[in-house]
Amino acid sequence: MADATSFLTEGRAALERAKDARRRFVELPADADYSRVVFAFDRIRAPIDPARGWSGLWQHTHPDPTLRDAARTLEQELSAFDTELSLDRAVYDRLALLATAKAPTPEEARLVEKSLKEFRRSGVDRDDATRARIRVLSDELVVLGQEFETNVISDVRSITIADGRRGLAGLPADYVAAHVEDEHGAVRITTDPSDYIPFITYAERADLRAELYRANTTRAVPQNVGVLKKILERRAELAGLVGYASYAELMLDDKMVGGAASARRFIERVVDLARPRATAELAELVAEKRERTGSADVIRDHERFYWIERTKAERFGFDSQSVRPYLAYASVRDGVLATSQAVFGLEFRRDDSAERWHPSVECYDVFDHGARVARFWLDMHPRPDKYKHAAMFPLASGLEGERLAEAALVCNFPEPNGDDPALLLHQQLTTFFHEFGHLMHHLLGGRQRFLAYSGIATEMDFVEVPSQLYEEWAWSTGILQRFARHNVTGEAIPAELVQQIRDAEEYGKALHVVVQMFYAALALEYHSRDPRELDLLATMVEQKRKISPFPYEEGTHFYASFGHLVGYGAAYYTYMWSLVIAKDLFGVFGADLGAPDPGANGAAARYRRHILEPGGSRDAKELVRAFLGREYAYDAWQRWLES
């Protein structure tokens, strides 16, 4: 098992190899061959790519706190090197010699052009004092980002229900069983998602839901109020130093969206399209609440999921708990893996001899036509001090003939234990498929000649396309019936139930879209305005009033635990942007995914070839055009929204 010292030592050795590669690149003779220069430039970061991946994963998942600390330290050192490299005048000048030379291939020309542009966005052509300041700001931002995330993870809040389990009315039996009353007869509910989400969805006691919602939206307060302010100040200063009006402008300049104004227009367009339907949905929730409680004129945040659940139970005669017996964790895992193997004609083999960071972790090798092409890890169950959400962590970017692509899925699904098969919600199955879509993108896009193009190295606002497209597999009757069997009777999930799940689970989707756009607008505004004059709370309240159908709750501070502000910056809009594209691409697959065709001209094979395998080697727009044979459009997304 890796220990903190050897992890750090190996990471630092990799860093030294990267520094050597940088030195060798700068020393290349002026008349060196174009391809040799591009290749040497591309390989500077190759030694630290896996170290970065593992430090990203382990700071969020390793059970050993000294290793988590070591991973954070290493990440800081690797980021410092990246910053230094992005400001290295000698590297820039050497690469710039190619700017006027004739490139042997379009791929290489694109790499040079993009890299030079990226250098200038980083400030490489600024004076020494400016570059020194950029370095300081960038290093501080890494530490502040970690601080923000650590404050969120470590501040688990809870409510105590003095009435004990009587306060759990409405919740599923296994949830109740898992919450034992203490010696005073009280039950504690935490803000961890595995506790929080079922409670906010099913608990009948509105006062307790309100209390838990408040606990959740005051996490990391006041610590992160100051941290976030500092992050926004430094980001704005950074953008100013390299000639941008705001951090949003700097960040969105190289995305598909092309700039902050265009992102704002996108958000407005989506809100306009979704508003009529969202208003109708809200009216239904209010009507349902009024019918059951006798009075209602508004739905509050802590009531939203509860009334959506009640309304759909009423409308569709559907209880989301009724699907769970078909979704035991082990069969879901096997099903997601089997589906991916069938869709892309791959074979996954579990490797039980691989050294793992926790006993529940699994390791799989990916084979394509008998050749090992990638490796992935599953870390799927909750434990203390582990990342609370679901995400794919890239561990190594693949390089054809040199290194296999590698990645980990980190989720928080219930764990089978003795007689408990760990039954999932359909939503969790969807999440599993979503993250697996990211995984396949990183792994299948990892057979590249250049590191710069490997895996998910595409435009950030295209990254959620493969994952959101993959969610569609969670709705296919043909796919589900292969693995979703009742854990007692063994019966395959009935087709009517699948349709019911879809109708029910998508119920309230326009409200969801509008809330998403509130988050997107918030992230964009925080990164567009002058942080010296920015009031975090007032801006959030203002955006919530403008966009969200749910009123602001006095005293809550959602932004203090809005983790995407660190990782996604101004770019939260990317989810919906990607969904518009994903819905269009999905049309090519046809309605039934039950019989995926791995043949060379089947939709899945063409999707793999045109969208996943190119990684970042071409602009996302071009990939989409190659797959669709035209530009993408909003029609499919709009049909989905209105269906």
Ligand SMILES: [Zn+2]
């Ligand atoms: Zn995603």
